[in-house]
Amino acid sequence: MIAVMTAIVLVVPTFLVSATTQNQSPDEKPQGDGSYSEKHEVVYATLDSSGNQESMYIVNNFNIEKTGKIIDYGPYTSVQNLTNLYELKKDGNKVELIADEDQFYYEGTIKNKQLPWNIDVNYQLDGKGIAARELVGQDGHVTIHIKTEANRKTGHEYYNNYLLQITVPLSTDHFSNIEAPDGTVATSGKNKQVTFTVMPEKDGNFTVEADAKQFEMDGIQINAMPSSMSIDSPDTGEMTSDMKSLSDATSEVNNGVGDLKNGISELANGIQDLQSGYKDYQNGINQLSVRSSEIINGSKQIQGALNEINGSLSSESGNMNVGNLKELQQGLYKMADGLKQTENGLNELNTNYQQAYQALDGAINEIPEHQITQEQIKKLYQSGADQKVIDQLVETYKSARKAKGTYKEVQQAFAAVPSTLDSVTGSLSEMRTNLRAMADELGKGLEQMDVAKSIQQLQNGLSQLSSNYEAFHSGLVKYTDGVSQLAHSYGDLHGGMTQLANGAHDLEDGAQELHNGTAELAQSTSDLPDEMQNEIDQMINEFDKSDFEPTSFVSPKNEKVETVQFVIKTENIKPNEEETKEPETKENKSFWDKLLDLFR
Structure with a gap:
């Protein structure tokens, strides 16, 4: 009885507060137009085991400056408030929300919106191609090929400025002798994680090989974020000095050959x-x-x-x-x-x-x-x-x-x-x-x-x-x-x-x-130090995207977009849950039984 009374004391005020909040009158809502200082978008996409896109939704986050009504845009099929209980109003691509806190989140589901990258994943078992579903429970040497490239049907804004991090989780219960020539193999608990990195403006082509026992694996996760790291120019003084010596020596060789x-x-x-x-x-x-x-x-x-x-x-x-x-x-x-x-x-x-x-x-x-x-x-x-x-x-x-x-x-x-x-x-x-x-x-x-x-x-x-x-x-x-x-x-x-x-x-x-050969060599090496420095500067500039200013992935009408990130994941390749799940015994429980279960 003490436990039951305690549960009533704890739960009933919550019900009352929730009901009160849910039934707030319009007069209690923040009035007038609100404003925000910046917006963040996180794009979540699910792919099938071969990399074909299946679904997508976006979590929008606003840093609120002034509470009130805020307008956002996006071709959403449905929206969901993740912050308060005020209803979101959707009119075509226009979304109206009421923000009453410093941070506001809402989620929108999108269909037929393509990712900026084409992702292709295929599998081999003992050197022969095989569908992912057919791999489940198999033993043998498994090879996973992952390819990424720009999606030509979309703009190259994200492809040119975003870095892809591809993570392949492999349980040591099912995989051994893991090899990834272009990746990093790290330990995460009792599992292994193979990580690949694709630089901006580059295509990815990676391979993971392992010996499988009763094959099953979680989905491959791909995170895309701006390559915002600022790269300092290295000290090339000594190297350019050596190059200058080489250039001078080459010139002397040419003069000697001329004589x-x-x-x-x-x-x-x-x-x-x-x-x-x-x-x-x-x-x-x-x-x-x-x-x-x-x-x-x-x-x-x-x-x-x-x-x-x-x-x-x-x-x-x-x-x-x-x-x-x-x-x-x-x-x-x-x-x-x-x-x-x-x-x-x-x-x-x-x-x-x-x-x-x-x-x-x-x-x-x-x-x-x-x-x-x-x-x-x-x-x-x-x-x-x-x-x-x-x-x-x-x-x-x-x-x-x-x-x-x-x-x-x-x-x-x-x-x-x-x-x-x-x-x-x-x-x-x-x-x-x-x-x-x-x-x-x-x-x-x-x-x-x-x-x-x-x-x-x-x-x-x-x-x-x-x-x-x-x-x-x-x-x-x-x-x-x-x-x-x-x-x-x-x-x-x-x-x-x-x-x-x-x-x-x-x-x-x-x-x-x-x-003639030494003259050509001398001419080609005469500007070698400057050319080397230019190449280094060009390489640094190629990967330094710190000045990149993203635009909204959802709609060009959205303003003050600070960041856009992508979280992409392929489906798990595991036995069907229905086949492994034990049948549950259906019980008819009363409200009090369910309430007491919370404290058992």
Whole structure:
């Protein structure tokens, strides 16, 4: 009885107050128009297990400045007051409410209003697609795919500015070995929660995998809220300084490659001149080699004539008449003229040879003496430059070094040719002078008519000339043999020079290509620090939505909307409650029994 009386004392005043409030007269309501400082909307939406929208209602909250009548808008099919007992009046999309407290809430149900996101959820069991309802009670490896994207049938205001947080609740009674590559797995009591985040203006594509035992799970919850976090710009001073060093180093590399290209270009030009000089030199050597036989033949003829004249003078000195002596004088002059022509030919050959040799020597000396180590070549390969170009550089460098080394070995022989030619022409000039002197002396002797004495002198001179000329002829033969050998060996050297010239040309092209690449690299990295800072600022601005001002999701007529949030949930995937629920025994209880149940 004490308990019953206590219950009556507690409950009856409540009934009286409720009845009084419910039956308030219009005069007791706040009179006049009210006002509010801000409005908040929370959109609640339910989806089926695949993500298809099923129902939606909105809870509207007002911060009241002045109590009284307030007008709100929305295409609601029904509305419900959640704050007081005053009736809400709905006229089309217009809702009239009476607020008498600091906070006022009411709920409105909406049909055919689409969410700003398309949400798709599908399931697999042991790698095969399966409907969510068919999963209930199943065992096996389960994969859940969740995709979100902008709903093109609505505006992108929320898609561009809202962050989605997707939570997948998994009971450890039914799931194990949970994996979510792009999500965070957290423990909530004895359950696990897998959370994914979708940034504004981005689509979501996530996967959850787990081993299921008697599959059942609560619905997936998706919360959408403005990405209002303000992101401070990070301190990038040290990083930009490193980038500046990288940019400067890249520029220096480009300058170095430019100098290398210019050096290789000069080398290629020098090798081209060297090849041209080699060609002239080869032509001169070949001509000299070809004319060597002519020189030898001419020298043999001179030697034979001297021997013949000397023999004739010895055998016929007593029978020599003046006419024969005059013919001899003319023969000596002709021999002197022939030697003169030979001398002129050798002088011309010597001049051409020296020009070719100077061109060759200058071109060879223009090849740089740089010593490139294997370590430097290895670093060049590791620099990221074109491997083919580097191969050409190394091959040409080695060929140039080989050509210069070969030239140094034969340079002494090349340098000795002019002096040898000068010696030969000097000997020919001396012989020519002697022949003319002999002819002149013979002429004087004829004039003085002391023929016997003159012939004797002539015979002595010719005998001495013939003896000396034989030694000269032997040296000339050795010289021409050396020229022939030089011409033969020069063919191999010229072939190497041709290969070197071709390699230098390829090297020049490769160096140009390399310089173009480093120039492009230097240009692309010259503004790298500023570009990096701009990218960071752009990324920060992309995700910083702190200046976003939302508008009403329900109606553009609503004002002072401070926040709009979305709470979205898919249906639970569990056995039907009717199948698991035990039948209840229906009892007829009196009012007092029901009242006493409250305290039992």
